[in-house]
Amino acid sequence: MTDTTSGIISYRLIVVGCGNMGYALLKSWITSEAVDASNVHVVEPVGALRNRAAELGVAVHNGPDSLPDQADLIVLALKPQAVSAELPIYRRFARQAVFVSIAAGVPIVKLAALLGGAPVIRAIPNTPAAIGKGSTIVFSGDGVPDVALNNVMFLFAAGGAVHRVEDELLVDAATAISGSGPAYIFYLMECLTAAAHELGLPKELAGKLAKETVHGAGALAIQADNEPADLRRQVTSPKGTTEAALSLLMADEQLLSLLRRTTKAAFDRSQALATHA
Missing domain, CATH: 3.40.50.720 (NAD(P)-binding Rossmann-like Domain)
Incomplete structure (x- = not known):
């Protein structure tokens, strides 16, 4: 067989x-x-x-x-x-x-x-x-x-x-992480593309940079022995551009809080489907 x-x-x-x-x-x-x-x-x-x-x-x-x-x-x-x-x-x-x-x-x-x-x-x-x-x-x-x-x-x-x-x-x-997760990442690409375009980059180039950045960062995280937090710190030079951006992204754990609510919503929906299927 x-x-x-x-x-x-x-x-x-x-x-x-x-x-x-x-x-x-x-x-x-x-x-x-x-x-x-x-x-x-x-x-x-x-x-x-x-x-x-x-x-x-x-x-x-x-x-x-x-x-x-x-x-x-x-x-x-x-x-x-x-x-x-x-x-x-x-x-x-x-x-x-x-x-x-x-x-x-x-x-x-x-x-x-x-x-x-x-x-x-x-x-x-x-x-x-x-x-x-x-x-x-x-x-x-x-x-x-x-x-x-x-x-x-x-x-x-x-x-x-x-x-x-x-x-x-x-x-x-x-399900809330890997099952639904690609949609979260695709939306992140959408947001990065829109932000890049607003900074003056042509839309096609903005889209390519967003996709390549997500792809490259993911591939590096898979292959590296370091934890994602270590990889983040390696990119973040003191008083540099990345630190300036992360000071907003990480302020009051807003992104972490949003992702917790995001994945909890997917988890709760999965549980609800069990009773309505």
Whole structure:
């Protein structure tokens, strides 16, 4: 069923939903050759999204009725609001397949109940997985075979870093950081671009500088042995330009306070989705 030593999973894989996150994952798995496209089936009702998935060489379906009878792994790339209506349709695979849900906030106990007691894993990836720079948190429910969990970890590793947690509450905490985090960073790029343009830089150049600065700083932080605070101090010369800027950014911990409120809002929403899904 699986040969991760050769760098490919021979799972019969079904992906339910192929929006932005589902497509990012699918693209990372196909382009990295973690899976064979001929073993993958995608269920996506939206024609444009279905056609986009088909360009990766996978089989596509408008709905579940035309799916094959056998599957080893089913990835549920659904919005939390769609879970209750959609999951019971896939109960026919419960005895043979392991399910992986990327729906924020929906707990294992609810997912398993909707699927007739099937083994379920929760995974919270983020969109940089499309280029192998993602970050995924994984939590495994009861009854998931070790080989299946290992295969899921291997699969998501094709999109970047994978971290397993033992407490499901940490999945919601991670959702507020890595799951939603790319949007925070993209907004920071927007703000830097706007500020740079106001200082007189051409808009195109301002955008490039914002992207390159964020990209470079992130890459340096990943590779360096230093903590981010140490890296910040290295850039900050006494009485220099950076110190002048940071004196505003760090005043009264305003940015820290804002980020605490930001991530808490995402965490609270994740918790709320658990009761409304």
